[in-house]
Amino acid sequence: MDTLAFLAQGFAVAVEPQHLFLALVGCALGTLIGSLPGLGPVNGVALMIPLTFNFGLAPTAALILLVSIYYGCMYGGRISSILLNIPGDEPAMMTTLDGHPMARQGLGGKALGLSGVASFVGATVATIGLTLFAPLLVGVAIQFGPAEYFALFMLAFATIGGVTSGSLSKSFIAACLGLLLGTVGLDSVSSVPRYTFGWFEIYDGIDFIVALVGLFAISECLLFLEDTRHSDKPTLKLGSALPGMRSAWQCRSTITRSSFIGFIAGVLPGAGAALGSFLSYTLEKRWLGRHGKFGQGDPRGVAAPEAGNNAAAGGALIPMLSLGIPGSGTTAILLAMLLSMNITPGPLLFEDQPEMVWGLVAALFIGNVMLLLLNIPLVGLFARVLRAPGWFLMPMVVMVAFVGIYSLSNSAFDLYMMLAFGVLGYILRKLEIPTVPVVLGLLLGGQMEYNLRRAMSISSGDWDILWSSGISVGIYAFAATLIVAGLLFNWLVKQSR
Amino acid sequence: MSILKRARHGFAAAAFLGAGLALSSPSQALPIDECIAPADPGGGWDFTCRSVGKLLRDLELVDGSVQVTNMPGGVGAVAFANVASERSDDSDLIVATSTVGMTQIAQGQYPGGADTMRWLAMLGTDVGVILVDDESEYQTLDELLDDMINEPDSLAMAGSSGAGGWDHIRALMLAKAAGMPADQISSVKWVQFDGGGPAVTQMMGGHVDVVSTDLGEIAGFIESGDVRVLAVLSEEPLPEPFEDLPTATSQGYDVTGYNWRGFYTGGDVSDDDYNAMVETLQTLYDSDEWKDVAQQNGLVPLWRGGEDFDDFVRQSIENVQEVSREIGVIE
Numbered sequence: 001m002d003t004l005a006f007l008a009q010g011f012a013v014a015v016e017p018q019h020l021f022l023a024l025v026g027c028a029l030g031t032l033i034g035s036l037p038g039l040g041p042v043n044g045v046a047l048m049i050p051l052t053f054n055f056g057l058a059p060t061a062a063l064i065l066l067v068s069i070y071y072g073c074m075y076g077g078r079i080s081s082i083l084l085n086i087p088g089d090e091p092a093m094m095t096t097l098d099g100h101p102m103a104r105q106g107l108g109g110k111a112l113g114l115s116g117v118a119s120f121v122g123a124t125v126a127t128i129g130l131t132l133f134a135p136l137l138v139g140v141a142i143q144f145g146p147a148e149y150f151a152l153f154m155l156a157f158a159t160i161g162g163v164t165s166g167s168l169s170k171s172f173i174a175a176c177l178g179l180l181l182g183t184v185g186l187d188s189v190s191s192v193p194r195y196t197f198g199w200f201e202i203y204d205g206i207d208f209i210v211a212l213v214g215l216f217a218i219s220e221c222l223l224f225l226e227d228t229r230h231s232d233k234p235t236l237k238l239g240s241a242l243p244g245m246r247s248a249w250q251c252r253s254t255i256t257r258s259s260f261i262g263f264i265a266g267v268l269p270g271a272g273a274a275l276g277s278f279l280s281y282t283l284e285k286r287w288l289g290r291h292g293k294f295g296q297g298d299p300r301g302v303a304a305p306e307a308g309n310n311a312a313a314g315g316a317l318i319p320m321l322s323l324g325i326p327g328s329g330t331t332a333i334l335l336a337m338l339l340s341m342n343i344t345p346g347p348l349l350f351e352d353q354p355e356m357v358w359g360l361v362a363a364l365f366i367g368n369v370m371l372l373l374l375n376i377p378l379v380g381l382f383a384r385v386l387r388a389p390g391w392f393l394m395p396m397v398v399m400v401a402f403v404g405i406y407s408l409s410n411s412a413f414d415l416y417m418m419l420a421f422g423v424l425g426y427i428l429r430k431l432e433i434p435t436v437p438v439v440l441g442l443l444l445g446g447q448m449e450y451n452l453r454r455a456m457s458i459s460s461g462d463w464d465i466l467w468s469s470g471i472s473v474g475i476y477a478f479a480a481t482l483i484v485a486g487l488l489f490n491w492l493v494k495q496s497r
Numbered sequence: 498m499s500i501l502k503r504a505r506h507g508f509a510a511a512a513f514l515g516a517g518l519a520l521s522s523p524s525q526a527l528p529i530d531e532c533i534a535p536a537d538p539g540g541g542w543d544f545t546c547r548s549v550g551k552l553l554r555d556l557e558l559v560d561g562s563v564q565v566t567n568m569p570g571g572v573g574a575v576a577f578a579n580v581a582s583e584r585s586d587d588s589d590l591i592v593a594t595s596t597v598g599m600t601q602i603a604q605g606q607y608p609g610g611a612d613t614m615r616w617l618a619m620l621g622t623d624v625g626v627i628l629v630d631d632e633s634e635y636q637t638l639d640e641l642l643d644d645m646i647n648e649p650d651s652l653a654m655a656g657s658s659g660a661g662g663w664d665h666i667r668a669l670m671l672a673k674a675a676g677m678p679a680d681q682i683s684s685v686k687w688v689q690f691d692g693g694g695p696a697v698t699q700m701m702g703g704h705v706d707v708v709s710t711d712l713g714e715i716a717g718f719i720e721s722g723d724v725r726v727l728a729v730l731s732e733e734p735l736p737e738p739f740e741d742l743p744t745a746t747s748q749g750y751d752v753t754g755y756n757w758r759g760f761y762t763g764g765d766v767s768d769d770d771y772n773a774m775v776e777t778l779q780t781l782y783d784s785d786e787w788k789d790v791a792q793q794n795g796l797v798p799l800w801r802g803g804e805d806f807d808d809f810v811r812q813s814i815e816n817v818q819e820v821s822r823e824i825g826v827i828e
Binding site for chain 1: 566567568569570571572574575578601604606608650653659660661662686687688689690691694699702703704705826
């Protein structure tokens with residue numbers, strides 16, 4: 001009952017006029033940013049985090065604004081996947097398979113409308129699932145000591161392969177790089193500065209927002225400088241978004257199935273939204289393959305991955321909020337967002353800050369409704385953003401990045417740091433090393449280390465404490481199972497080709 | 498450059514340029530117009546700057562408003578270095594600090610010692626507490642300290658500072674007062690968490706035995722009855738609702754552990770300006786408004802100002818250095 005009361009309270013807060021207005025602004029802004037060619041949702045949210053802090057909003061209001069931007073960016077990413085065949089993030093990859101063919105047939109508006117409804121249903125199913133299942137994890141929270149937390153972080157890194165779709169070894173290289181960067185700063189146990197080279201600016205460690213904006217937004221601009229691909233824009237006929245609604249009704253069974261598949265995929269730590277959209281699409285294709293034109297613009301080929309992807313993104317909130325394990329690239333950004341607002345996800349979050357959790361859930365839900373409503377009349381306007389030329393967009397991105405980062409600490413040092421991360425991101429991306437695990441390493445590495453050291457302090461240096469409780473052994477076993485299952489899955493995929 | 502640093506928001510840099518020019522000439526009559534919070538918005542130092550800045554204005558002790566500048570980094574070291582090198586004679590500027598900053602200086606973590614700055618005043622303080630779980634076997638401070646001295650490695654203590662931080666040091670000052678030999682002090686286990694709240698939660702889960710932290714951080718747990726307070730580290734019993742908590746002094750251990758909140762200014766500020774700033778802060782302290790703000794935020798109003806405060810800071814630094822040497826945090 002508590003859960004429902006908190007959720008009702010969350011909704012009551014979220015529908016205050018100011019908050020509704022922020023949700024509207026956030027969704028519109030997010031959609032615009034997310035649909036900027038080449039910028040994509042992850043980069044877009046990363047860019048907006050520092051700016052949002054400058055509006056001086058109350059925590060709840062800021063959370064609603066950021067969540068709306070996050071959702072808007074995710075949706076905006078669909079626009080560029082469908083109309084331009086450029087997926088903004090990995091989960092959107094599957095949407096391009098049928099979405100872009102639809103757009104080429106002049107049904108871009110229909111595909112976008114359909115994707116809006118499918119996303120909405122998927123996210124709604126996930127929100128309900130989150131409400132039902134997340135509190136179950138809370139009961140064991142107090143049993144989590146440093147050793148158990150360390151096991152959780154091991155699980156997060158063991159499953160990092162699921163966060164990105166790239167090569168596993170490159171993901172691990174990236175994660176190690178992130179962990180390495182995470183050791184910079186004053187060691188909070190012994191107060192000894194590490195890798196600070198006498199710069200007081202990094203005594204508190206590398207600010208992950210600076211790293212985030214550099215790795216994503218700045219490196220994108222650097223890539224743009226050498227790439228002229230974005231300059232030729234196809235002028236596709238959009239058509240109306242309204243047929244999407246009818247089409248969504250025809251795809252209702254697809255959407256329902258995909259929502260559930262996506263949700264389950266999302267709840268598994270480290271499986272993430274990419275797996276959600278991939279599984280939904282492939283299962284649907286196998287299920288209906290003979291009756292459909294999958295790959296040539298079948299509406300169900302848009303509905304399935306979109307519902308699956310959003311349900312998975314919602315499902316991924318369960319391990320993210322209750323265990324601190326982000327399941328996808330965009331959830332990792334959401335984690336960064338929460339941490340930057342002094343909300344630390346973990347087993348105790350539901351107990352310590354229930355109003356925050358359920359406020360977030362309500363905000364997610366409202367953002368969804370808002371997007372659905374915005375989507376129908378304004379899809380033409382959003383699509384027009386895609387035609388904005390890169391020579392105009394990229395300087396804007398650089399400007400927003402500089403202003404945003406400078407306003408965080410009034411320090412030119414952070415600007416140099418951001419540029420350094422931009423160059424690092426550029427090099428990594430040229431090497432096809434994913435950048436999300438770098439941020440994850442930076443985000444989670446510090447706590448992983450401190451929990452290990454806390455455990456060591458308690459046991460006077462006896463390593464046995466790490467596997468002395470049932471919870472930690474269970475977590476390690478689960479991590480091992482996931483790794484083996486992942487390898488097996490890859491092997492099966494290879495065999496079937 | 499110093500004008501630009503006044504700008505809180507990148508957006509507003511241009512707008513502040515004009516204002517900054519107007520404000521940068523020292524004014525004798527109305528001293529304070531900027532407060533540096535050496536941390537991100539939202540923390541304790543930020544609160545100190547914002548609440549005092551607002552009150553200075555409300556009480557019309559300053560001309561116009563007091564600008565709060567956040568300068569995070571190095572647990573205050575960035576702001577310390579900046580003031581020492583660029584604004585040591587700026588008599589319009591105050592910088593928020595606390596016991597945490599003092600401990601950093603004592604352990605050589607700042608680029609300079611207490612002499613680098615002029616110490617203005619403390620306006621209020623949080624009080625250290627020693628807690629155990631409500632189901633713990635320890636009923637009194639004596640029982641806890643006995644065990645600690647007889648079997649130093651049997652207990653795990655936790656708090657929100659690192660080893661050698663203030664939470665750790667004030668707990669060890671108690672152990673010293675109870676007669677623990679100096680060579681054993683370093684064998685008491687210390688576990689650092691990100692705040693008093695997480696430390697208490699871990700204690701309730703049975704992962705650590707004792708918590709040493711500030712009362713303000715964990716007052717909720719005391720009210721809910723989840724923890725037992727063995728000692729508060731103040732000279733006098735606390736005001737309501739904590740008047741029943743036993744002090745260490747009343748149990749025969751002459752140890753206090755305040756976490757005061759106060760200010761310093763640059764080392765080259767003239768005596769006249771320094772005295773004027775101390776006077777302004779004392780007027781603020783004497784107001785009812787400050788008492789209200791302090792109490793609402795879990796602070797006990799407590800005044801030490803001018804030379805008196807300067808001596809207090811130096812003495813505290815010596816005490817911290819002594820304990821730090823014994824536990825091997827500094828050479």
